[in-house]
Amino acid sequence: MDSTFPPLLPSFLQNGKRLLNCPSFKxxxxxxxxxxxxxxxxxLTIAAIESPRFGEENxxxxxxxxxxxxxxxxxxVDDEGNLxxxxxxxxPRAPRLVLSGHMDTVFPPNTPTHIKQEGNRYYAPGxxxxxxxxxxxxxxxxxxxxxxxxxxGDLIFVATVGEEGNGDLRGSKFFFKQNAAAVDGFISIxxxxxxxxxxxxxxxxxxxxxxxxxxxxxxxxxxxxxxxxHALCRAVTLFADITPPTDPRTTFxxxxxxxxxxVNSIAxxxxxxxxxxxxxxxxxxxxxxxxxxxxxxxxxxxxxxxHAQGGEYEVxxxxxxxxxxPCGTQSxxxxxxxxxxxxxxxxxxxxxxxxxxxxxxxVPISLGIPAATIGAGGLGGKNHTIAEWYEHTPDAFxxxxxxxxxxxxxxxxxxxxxxxxxxxxxxxxx
Numbered sequence: 448m449d450s451t452f453p454p455l456l457p458s459f460l461q462n463g464k465r466l467l468n469c470p471s472f473k474x475x476x477x478x479x480x481x482x483x484x485x486x487x488x489x490x491l492t493i494a495a496i497e498s499p500r501f502g503e504e505n506x507x508x509x510x511x512x513x514x515x516x517x518x519x520x521x522x523x524v525d526d527e528g529n530l531x532x533x534x535x536x537x538x539p540r541a542p543r544l545v546l547s548g549h550m551d552t553v554f555p556p557n558t559p560t561h562i563k564q565e566g567n568r569y570y571a572p573g574x575x576x577x578x579x580x581x582x583x584x585x586x587x588x589x590x591x592x593x594x595x596x597x598x599x600g601d602l603i604f605v606a607t608v609g610e611e612g613n614g615d616l617r618g619s620k621f622f623f624k625q626n627a628a629a630v631d632g633f634i635s636i637x638x639x640x641x642x643x644x645x646x647x648x649x650x651x652x653x654x655x656x657x658x659x660x661x662x663x664x665x666x667x668x669x670x671x672x673x674x675x676x677h678a679l680c681r682a683v684t685l686f687a688d689i690t691p692p693t694d695p696r697t698t699f700x701x702x703x704x705x706x707x708x709x710v711n712s713i714a715x716x717x718x719x720x721x722x723x724x725x726x727x728x729x730x731x732x733x734x735x736x737x738x739x740x741x742x743x744x745x746x747x748x749x750x751x752x753x754h755a756q757g758g759e760y761e762v763x764x765x766x767x768x769x770x771x772x773p774c775g776t777q778s779x780x781x782x783x784x785x786x787x788x789x790x791x792x793x794x795x796x797x798x799x800x801x802x803x804x805x806x807x808x809x810v811p812i813s814l815g816i817p818a819a820t821i822g823a824g825g826l827g828g829k830n831h832t833i834a835e836w837y838e839h840t841p842d843a844f845x846x847x848x849x850x851x852x853x854x855x856x857x858x859x860x861x862x863x864x865x866x867x868x869x870x871x872x873x874x875x876x877x
Contacts, residue, residue: 493506544601635808647802675717
């Protein structure tokens with residue numbers, strides 16, 4: 448184990464060794480290997496179904512069909528569109544763990560989803576992010592059902608909507624708004640590299656900022672009408688040189704700008720989209736306090752230059768929040784982090800990356816619920832582009848094996864090991 452990472456707790460390593468030495472659990476891991484082609488088939492089936500944000504219904508229906516095929520009939524769709532299925536454990540006093548993948552992609556409606564194959568490499572938008580993650584969740588449930596494996600705690604599968612971009616984690620937010628007091632831990636399978644474990648939640652705040660004035664002809668109205676585009680530019684120059692802290696890592700960017708109607712017009716409208724990120728709410732608060740007033744100041748400077756304050760030509764500013772992903776940190780002794788890292792260690796998959804990220808796990812982490820996001824296995828690249836690819840490597844099954852071992856460590860197995868996820872729930876699942 449790399450000594451640069453926080454230490455693993457003996458209880459997780461000891462229970463993991465018990466499981467790996469148990470013939471019944473070895474049988475599960477062997478089945479994951481032999482079931483590898485079915486996992487790939489499900490991944491390709493899911494990826495071939497268009498699933499833009501706010502348009503996940505067809506993909507959700509197919510995932511539900513696969514769950515029923517594999518013997519899990521206790522499922523429903525919540526009011527936000529998440530698909531929820533429950534595999535009951537043997538002990539009602541044992542903990543409940545959510546295993547999740549997201550159904551949406553970053554791509555707009557009508558993006559072609561045809562899958563192109565070149566050897567073991569497959570090309571399609573969203574093929575890895577997160578069709579692979581969902582397929583691995585389904586494989587774990589299928590494997591547990593096939594052997595009627597005696598987990599002590601409940602395993603709750605949640606296929607979420609709206610994880611990407613301006614979906615703003617809406618599926619995860621809704622699920623935990625309903626069920627924060629009904630679950631004890633959370634694992635999201637998102638991304639490909641199996642030796643990556645998120646340690647916390649990188650939050651973000653996003654705004655659309657609009658500048659509006661009267662505008663006019665670029666020659667006739669010059670010196671009279673202030674420009675919405677110039678006001679925007681003045682504002683950005685006021686904060687572009689801000690140096691946010693590196694600990695916690697805090698960033699900002701103006702991601703999109705639109706302004707004006709023609710080259711010979713003073714812009715009557717200009718807008719931008721601002722992204723701010725950090726791992727703590729305090730750092731985000733401070734950054735927001737520095738940046739947002741700059742937009743008002745930019746308009747003031749432009750109006751003052753043309754003596755337009757309070758007049759008919761004045762440029763005004765409007766702010767619209769378009770995203771708010773919560774931040775959060777957790778102890779390295781978090782049982783979910785310990786389980787996921789111990790599984791990698793015991794399966795000889797050295798941990799490469801252990802840091803905060805922005806995923807569905809942000810929501811439970813921000814609520815104090817132990818959570819992590821882990822990779823699905825195989826190789827991948829160019830995600831969030833139409834050239835996204837996934838390569839089904841000979842050891843792609845190792846990702847699902849590590850996820851399965853993590854689940855077993857947290858929920859416990861009758862006759863082998865007790866759950867290592869602490870019970871915190873006191874309500875029923877909704």
